[in-house]
Structure formats: structure tokens, C-alpha cells
Amino acid sequence: MGAAVAIDGFGPGAQVPLMGTGGGTGATNALASAAYRDSPLDTIQQADNDLYKTTLKPGKWEKLFRPDLGEAFSRAVQVRLLGGGRKALIQSFGAEPQPVVEHCLAATHIRRRRDARLTLVTFVCGVLFLPGLLLWLGVIQLRRLAAGSENKRTSVVGTVLLWAAGIFTALVLLKLPFDGILPNYLRAMLVAPVIGWFLARRICDRSAVDLRERWTGLLSGSGAGPQVPKSVPQDPGEKSAEELRLNLEKLSAEQQSNIAFYAGPKGILGLGTRWGSWTLAEELVPVAGREIHDFRAWDVIRKIHDQLTLLERGSLKTGFPKPTVKHWVVSAVGEGADEVTRPEGDNIVHFQVKPHEIQRICNDQQFGAGNRHYLGVQFTLWDGNLVLTMMVTVTSLHHTLRIEVTGHALGPVHGLFTTKPKAKTKEVSKSVRFWETKEIQQPLLTTDDIVRLAVRAPLTWYPPVLEFLGGKMVLPEPFGLRHVWAGPLWKNRFMADDAIRMATPVLRAVHSATLKFLDEHNVDTERFTNRSLVLSGGIQEPGPKKADVYDA
Incomplete structure (x- = not known):
């Protein structure tokens, strides 16, 4: 169970990583790098999968x-994760949402x-020379429309427009009289937007280089941490900083929640779809001449919990x-x-269900409506890009004890988030050896980009x-930051092997913990042992299936 998150005092407290947050920062950095990218907006839809689609609303x-x-x-993530009226979030297993949000805040700054x-x-x-600004914007807009045309003659018109605007500006500068306010204002009206454009280019280029360096640093592992001004209040009067601090702490607390949601074919949200299921269900029969010692489902789960925490202690150093084992x-x-x-109530503290309530759900809510209890054992591998979870549930109906183990797998962050920035180049023919080509460096920002930003x-x-x-x-x-942009797992052979081997x-x-527990409580384990051997043989060659989709 996670420790309660403090919500008073000033300054950030110690952050305790809980289930699903360990194993590396690769996935976190990959998601955070999106805040610094200058790619076209519609490229985000390349990261969509079959279950989750990003919507782009035009202006x-x-x-x-x-x-x-x-x-x-950056804007969408800040509003969704820090907004005052935001909805509940799904945990980001294998990644930490708070650093992603902080990078979004830093990029926005x-x-x-x-x-x-x-x-x-x-x-x-x-603005002081608005007629000239509008004139140049009109020329640029016409050039953009002409350049986007498939008609080559129309595209040439765009270049002609720029030349005509330049010639017109030269004529105004030279032919108008030099005396009087109006002629000089007309000259300044045409020249000032051009000077502003050069200043704007320097400002935009410097910012673009900074953003790309941070983008590269995150993906190479050498980047500096996010610099979020006024994120830590110095006194109670700083309301905006205090509100930001509380929202970040709320985000961390929700990330550590032990409440998950099952959504049909989508599986348990955040954990990935269920790819395998193995059930051990037999009748409880006492050993000859003895009576079964009374026990409940929680007693079995505790024994299994203790055994799963010892998984890393093997005979071979592999x-x-x-x-990470968690209820x-x-x-x-x-x-x-x-x-x-x-859910809210007396049994929920900082998004955590209290231990006594977990025990009650495990023992009582096994049939019919209500929440269900699962014991999860989770492995975060590949620097956070692979999250493997096995969920164990124990039910006891009439004289039948049922232990079900299901496998869930969350694939890597989509490749869109792991691509580093590339220099903009253009392939042209050589001047002498015209049959050969070469690549020349292009500016990071085009004229249209500068105008758009300005x-x-x-x-x-x-x-x-x-x-x-x-x-x-x-x-x-x-x-949830992690699962909506998860790429396919089963197309990566090594990741698929890890899931199957685990x-x-x-x-x-x-099964070992269950059989040992039943022996201690005078249960005849012959049928359980035989069934366990059958399952143990069948899992030698497991194959991924869509276990959350029932063919009915």
C-alpha cells in the first residue's frame, strides 16, 4: 500500500515510487519530449492505436x-492533468506523469x-505601421495559396508576387518626397515590417534551437530537468504557485492509487489487454479422517503474496x-x-483504499455486483517501455476454491515519441556534375513559420x-499518459518472449503457495496437484490470445 501524500506545508516532499513507476525513465522522457517538438500537429495521429484516437479540432x-x-x-496535457475541473486519470504504469507535466510547463514557459x-x-x-503589416501579410497569404497549388503556373505567381512587392517598396522609398510626415510614414510602413521580420526570425531561431536541444537531451538521457518557474511557493500569498504545487501532488497521489478500472475488451485500463488466463478450480475435500480448518479467500491471498515477493530469489543467477506486488x-x-x-468515502484516503476494506472486498464481493479484489505482480522492463502484469484472484463459492491468474501486457511507447530531431535538408543537383546530387542545410524555420509565430x-x-x-x-x-500511446507488443520478438517467459x-x-496453504488446513490436494500439473504443462508453450474478447 502506498504512503499517504502530504498536502500541507511548502516545498516538494519526498516522492516514493510505487507500483508501476519503477524500471527506468525511457518511457517518461519519450512522452515528455513531445512538449518540445516542432512537428506538424497531425503527426500525433500516427501514434493512435485501435482502442484510442486523438481528436484534432480545426480553428x-x-x-x-x-x-x-x-x-x-503541452496545452492539452496541462489542461487535462492540472485543470481545476479535470476528470479522473488512469495510472501511467512504466512512466511518471509528473515529470511529463513539468516538461510541458517548462516548454510553455x-x-x-x-x-x-x-x-x-x-x-x-x-501595429504602429499596421497598413504595411496588413499589406505584407496579404502578399504572404497569396504566396502561400499559390505555392500550395498543384498548377505550376499558379505556383510561379507566388514568387512573382514577392518580387513585385519588393519592387513596389523600392519605388516608394526612392520616388516619394523626403519632406513631410506622410511620405516618411509610408516609407516606414513598408520597411518596418521587414525589419520586424528579421528580428522575429532571430528570436524564433534561438527559441527553436533551445527547444530542439531539450528534445534531444531527453531522448539521449543527458538532458537537464524541467525548469518550472514559481512551482514552489515561498509564502502563503503566492496563490498560483500554491495551486500548482497542490495539483502536482494530487497528480502524484492519483498515480499511486490502488484502484483500477476494467473496460471490457479494452481490459484493465492502464495495464494493457489481457493476453492469457489460467484457472485452478477444484472442490475442497478434507484429508481422510480430518476436518478442514476454516479459512477465507484473504488467507489464501496473503500466502500467495508472500510467495510472490520471493520470485527474484532463484536457484540460478539469471x-x-x-x-512489485500490490493489492x-x-x-x-x-x-x-x-x-x-x-470512489470516495471513509475507506478512501488520497486515492488509496484502506487495507481493511481491501480485505473485506476480497472475502465478500466475489459474486454479483461490486468491486473485485486482485493481487498484482508487475515487472517494468526495457526502461519503462514494457510493463508486464499478472493478476491473481481467489474466489470461494460453495465448496469450490478457484485461483485464477491472468496475464496483462502494455507495449512500448509509440515510435513517434522516440524519434530525435533531424536537421532540415534539401537535395539539389551539383553545379558542375549535374547528374549528381547533394544535400544542403535548410533553415529550421521557414518564412511561413516566422509569420505564424509572430x-x-x-x-x-x-x-x-x-x-x-x-x-x-x-x-x-x-x-492516461502511458496506455493511450502504447505501441504493439507482439511485433517485438524480445518483448513478446519476456511476456511469455514471465x-x-x-x-x-x-500454485506452490496455494498447495502449501491447503496442506496446512487439512485439504486433500490431490485434485489440485493434478490440475496444477496440467496447467504447468500447458504453459510450456503459451501463446498470446485476446482473452478479454469472448467468442459468444
């Missing part, structure tokens, strides 16, 4: 105000510093990782549910308007 003037992936991702400078440049070089309360929700509701800058201080104009990303529900020692440890 009214999307071409001019559109966000890139990092901007939209970097962009807002950039936008503050761009806003100043836009005001001085644009590097078998230490598992779970699983609540059923509909397959198409767009949100989950975490136009967005004054509105970044009020994101709802910016989302109305440029569009936004809507995260899939029920949302099932055998866990199943045998569960």
Missing part, C-alpha cells in the same frame, strides 16, 4: 494560427518568453528482476465510457481565443 483561421505538435500537446519578445517586435514594427481493487466500467469516477504571439496569454482561431488537440478518454514462474509460485 477558424487554421492556416495562419495553427499550433505545432509541442504547443498543442520557453515559448511565452519568446512570444513576449515577438509581441514587442510586432507592436513596434507592426538477473530475474524484482517484481488492487478493480471497478467495472462500460467499454465505451468516456470517463471514470474514482501572429500567434500576442494571443498566447489567452489560449482559448488562440484555440478558437488555430485549433487544438483533444486527448482520448479515459485518459508467466511460467509466476503461475508456479501461485
